[in-house]
Amino acid sequence: MGVGTGGRSLLVISPHFPPDATAGAHRVRVLAPYLDAHGWRPTVLTVDPRDYEGTLDEDLEARVPASLDVVRCRAWSPGRTRRLGLGDLGLRALSGLWRESRAQVERSHYDAVYITTYPIYPALIGPWLARRFGVPFVLDLQDPWVGAWGATVGGGRAGAVDMKSRMSRAVAMRLERYVVPRASALTGVSTALLDELVTRYPALAARPRAALPIGIDPGDMDWARAHDRPASWLPSRDGRLHVCYVGTALPLGQDVLAAVCAAVARVRASDPARADRIRLHFIGTSNEARPHAAPRVTALATRAGIADLVSEHPPRVPFFDALRVLDRASVILLAGTSEARYTASKLHGALAAGRPLLAVFHAASDVTRALAPLAARAPGVCLLTYDEARPVETLVDTIAATLTQWADAPPEAPVLPADVDDAMAPALAGRLAALLNEVVDARG
DSSP: OOOOOOSEEEEEEOSOOTTBOSGGGHHHHHHHHHHGGGTEEEEEEEEOGGGOOSOBOHHHHHTSOTTSEEEEEOOOOHHHHGGGTOOOHHHHHHHHHHHHHHHHHHHSOOSEEEEEESSSGGGGHHHHHHHHHOOOEEEEESSOSSSSBTTTBOSSGGGOOOHHHHHHHHHHHHHHHHHGGGOSEEEESOHHHHHHHHHHOGGGGGSOEEEOOOOBOTTHHHHHHHTOOOOTTSOOOSSSEEEEEESOOOGGGHHHHHHHHHHHHHHHHHOHHHHTTEEEEEESTTOOOSTTOOOSSHHHHHHHTOGGGEEEEOSOOOHHHHHHHHHHOSEEEEEOOSOTTOOOTTHHHHHHHTOOEEEEEETTSHHHHHHHHHHHHOTTEEEEEEOSSSOGGGGHHHHHHHHHHHHHSOOOOOOOHHHHGGGBHHHHHHHHHHHHHHHHHHTO
16 A cells, blocks of 8 residues: 555645544545555645544554655634634634645645545635646545535434524535636546536536545455454344444435334334344444434334334444444445435445445435446345335335345355455546546646
């Protein structure tokens, strides 16, 4: 995973980067170490660890090669900015990232700039650098810039839209209109996300773009296995069917998780003994690191009458602990949302774990497209889809039948190295490098 000397230079701006433990840290962590092999020498510009909020992950930092050029800048203290209602890392770090990116471009020649979001505010640096120095920038979207937040979901009670979420959406729309049309190229975690941007900004249709899943570093799972450690919420190896979901339980995904709980209730109604062999585990559902984060699935299980078969650990868990859950699961549950463009960031980690999969996703999701060929030939992969005409509630009987069958005879874990090659970091870095070459070559 070493970094050497590529032929072209790339400034990568990523506010989140190890030892930051949030999901946004993985995009560049996975891609940057492998770009050199494809002719690009990256310099990662990120935030000083002293200015992150929450727990730092030393294990994650240990996976960053020492030879990778990482430059850090200070951000405003969250203790001060939160008094003004401003906690967003992108806002707190914007001035520091701008100063340091400007200094980097003034000192060294960069062929391109790559900016990944979330947070969104540092994307403003792209047009600023392009205007001042003429350097092209490529914008990467890990989440929709303007999505459901502030429209159908917000920070109010039970996820209701509130004034703050409406204001956040209005600001996001204005910034998107300023930044996105000025990007030389786009990357995003899903095709649907990029297609939606092209619909809003037709001029983007002629610009390079590439759908790049978050993907996985090929050594991460081996590292997690080699550094195993106990945790009370890890599934036991007691012969039961342990169905594990790892990640945030999103407001727009509640109907899918409710359908899974309803399916287990249906198994219990028809065969209590068989249902007793099933356990559902939900890990990291709150997307908050605080130990007393509120549960998001327990109420669904209680309403379905299966609370005794369900365990939930709401606090976000460290990355390698999440991999350990996937590795120990009898079955990995991947669940979508009501949005077709939603893609599961842990899809390829789940595939790399080599465990049976139960995936319940919108029919138009990139996850569905990725798993459909696999499900057609691998008995250890069950893909069930829904859409507006066939809501997820209609899948309850099918989910119940699948869990009943697997409780009696769990499927063999699929061994699918060929199917995850395209989502491995070296392949993703190659696709990004090809897009960057297209951008630079087009400028002559």
